[in-house]
Amino acid sequence: MRQVKFILALWKANIQAAMEFRAAFFTQVIFMMINNGVYFIFWVLYFDKFNAVRGWDINTMMLLFGIAASAWGIGAFFFGNFISLAEVIVGGRLDYYLSLPRPVLLHVLASKSIGSGMGDLIYGIGSFMLSGYFTPDGTLRFLLGVFAGVCIFIGFLVIVQSLSFWLGNTVALSQFALSALLTFSLYPSVLFDATTKFILLTIIPAALIGTIPAEFVREFSWQSAIQMVSGSLVFLFLSIFIFKLGLKRYESGSAIQVEV
Amino acid sequence: MKKYLSILSMQIINNIAYPGDFLGRSISIATFIFIFAGLWGTTFMIANTDVINGLTFPNMVWYFMMAETLELGRPRINRTISEQVKNGEVAYILNKPYNFLLYHFSAGLGDGAVRMTLNLIVGSIVAWILAGAPPPLLGWLMAFVTLIGAWILHFCFMALIGLAAFVVEETNSFELIYQKLVFILGGFLFPIDMFPTWLQNISYALPFPYMMYAPARLFVKPDVDLFWRMLGGQVFWVAVFVFLLAFVYQRSEKYLTVNGG
Amino acid sequence: MxxxxxxxxxxTFQTKRKAAGMRGSLRALFKPEYTSIEAVRGLSFxxxxxxxxxxxxxxxxxxxxxxxxxxxxxxxxxxxxxxxxxxxxxxxxxxxxxxxxxxxxxxxxxxxxxxxxxxxxxxxxxxxxxxxxxxxxxxxxxxxxxxxxxxxxxxxxxxxxxxxxxxxxxxxxxxxxxxxxxxxxxxxxxxxxxxxxxxxxxxxxxxxxxxxxxxxxxxxxxxxxxxxxxxxxxxxxxxxxxxxxxKFLTRKMVEVRYAEEVSPNFSIDGVEILKVGSYGVKLRFDTTKTPVDQVMSHLSQAGELVDITVSDPPLEEVIAKIYQDAQPGMRT
The missing domain is CATH 3.40.50.300 (P-loop containing nucleotide triphosphate hydrolases)
Known part of the structure; x- marks a missing residue:
């Protein structure tokens, strides 16, 4: 409860900061919605031509985009530092969070808001509402799917970027991991062979963000539910654990001046 | 001319200096082609056919390899230009003994040359493994010729978006939309051959096919007729956009000398 | 309390050493060398x-x-x-x-x-x-x-x-x-x-x-x-x-500027003259050896003062002096 109040105060400050540049903020939100919409035309064209691929049709695809965009949007808007954590660590900017009496990881993540994320979130919700699965129980499943997506997005990226504690600058690696995760999450994993599917459930958990939640909203199954819940919990706890472990090795940018 | 060459080579050296980035990019290219091959491999299998709208599966994979080469190698100068416009740096650059646009053209070309070479090498290896032998020599030739026009068109778009910072605060959003228009109407994700006719008509009336579809399609299925049509379209659109860019640039320059940056 | x-x-910090340039980067990638930097060494207070x-x-x-x-x-x-x-x-x-x-x-x-x-x-x-x-x-x-x-x-x-x-x-x-x-x-x-x-x-x-x-x-x-x-x-x-x-902040650096030109052979007893310009003088003295008011009165007698800056010696100099005083044997 204490932490909830604290997070709310951080979000308030984020919104105040966004409102300092409100014209840019609203432009970003609207353009991000258009951007996603135009990108989705690809799937409209595709399913117009091929109808269905292994049980996937345009409606399932709208679910997938709805979940992935909402999950990404929530991450970006409310926990915006989850894509710049490596820079924060390497740049010694954890000092600030470490000198305040709050959980460091939570504090870092929620201290930045990416305005365009709101555009993704609105688009995602819209895509879900138009998908044809907008029923009471469909909505519940959608919410669970989005929750899993947020956990996986954030957990996965925190793990990759926490490697900075050991390896130094991993900004390039993190960017690659992010783009791989995002790209794969926007395609149904039924397209791929068994090995790739396994990779998409583990090392690059993109299937847990897109395919599995979308199939779960389409039709309830215990298998998907368990995969989603256990996947999110594993990634969430692993990310906290690895981050805390790394924190002991944090160097606060003190030792980086040395170049021989 | 010499100074632009040195800007170009500076940019190339700059790009090679970070081996980590290099590795990251190579894996990215491989990943993209892998996903694309997965999608179309399955599609051809389910449709139970070898040819869709005149294109085979190997055609599709090599098509995407060339399109991705251009997408990764196109100039990305809009952010730099916007920044320079916003923080007033542009006013100082105008006084320097080189042309502002040609400077960015050379820098972008140096950057793009490295990325495109890397993509051609890594992409060809991956495409070869996934889809078999590459297209014939004529395809490579036609692709290279039309790449030039496509690249110049991309440059004009990027420069115009960058210069838009004179008028609006947020220009990064324009880049997103431009990129998505190229993705769809330019035939990046979906070759124009597969569009319904009405959309093909819309697409050909716009510059986007000449910025993406032209080199990729000619690469996998070289065709003399199509080549001249595409080249003609490129010449037309390059003329239009170079004129537009020159006009906008001159207006901005005047605006600067009047308002002082 | x-x-x-x-x-x-x-x-102690472990830092990866990296030589400049492309070759250095490659070498650092495959065979990193580490250097230890002892930032704090047995501090007690x-x-x-x-x-x-x-x-x-x-x-x-x-x-x-x-x-x-x-x-x-x-x-x-x-x-x-x-x-x-x-x-x-x-x-x-x-x-x-x-x-x-x-x-x-x-x-x-x-x-x-x-x-x-x-x-x-x-x-x-x-x-x-x-x-x-x-x-x-x-x-x-x-x-x-x-x-x-x-x-x-x-x-x-x-x-x-x-x-x-x-x-x-x-x-x-x-x-x-x-x-x-x-x-x-x-x-x-x-x-x-x-x-x-x-x-x-x-x-x-x-x-x-x-x-x-x-x-x-x-x-x-x-x-x-x-x-x-x-x-x-x-x-x-x-x-x-x-x-x-x-003990240590006794040496003061003084810069003065005059309204009229100063003579080039400007001097005060017990004061080290560092520089004489046409309108200004830069000097250094030890307050334990030469009284401050003596220096000041000399300075004001020399002409009409328009500006004066007094500064302490830089910390590096103080530390050097502390070392000297603590270990007289090390003096060279």
Missing amino acids: SSIEVNNLQK HMEAGELLGFIGPNGAGKSTTIKILTGILHPSSGDAKVLGFVPWKERQKLAYHIGTVFGQRPQLWYHLPAIDTFMLFGKIYELDDRETKKRIAFLSEAFEIQDLLETPVRKLSLGQRMRCEVAASLLHRPKLLLLDEPSIGLDVVAKQHIRDAIKRMAQEENVGVLLTSHDAGDLEALCRRVIIVNHGQIVYEDKVSNLKR
């Missing part, structure tokens, strides 16, 4: 509650590393420390409620927001209720003379104004101990004075202990009673500031 207790503290302690030394002496260990930001390689009874790296969150920190080179105020918004956010972070926060802000803004700055986005403030807001923010939750790392870095003389006065006043009124690092001896003279000088991660000197002043 002591507020800081440090025993044989050590901190203590600080009383409410004490004003200066922690000075040249750049890279280990001051910031020590402060970061004492706030729980860094884990030490070995050794013990207790701050207000807490072990910082184990009880970081609990400790954070009782200390205030300012890192001169790392602003804590939100850049795009007015300072008041960050103050309110800090109120939430430290779990103060809103009424209390507002009362405290009113008090601090009066003490630091920032009433008129609170509503302005921080990015539009000058460095000196911003620094006053930073220090005020660090006092919001009534800490018992204030750790200031280079609070005056980059400030001009007036802004420095301003901030020193405010810190001094708060320390007296609320009995806040202050541990201050700086590489400016002026901060020390103005604020602290006791001083620890560190160099290469070790304590080289520890005494009252008044003693330090008496």
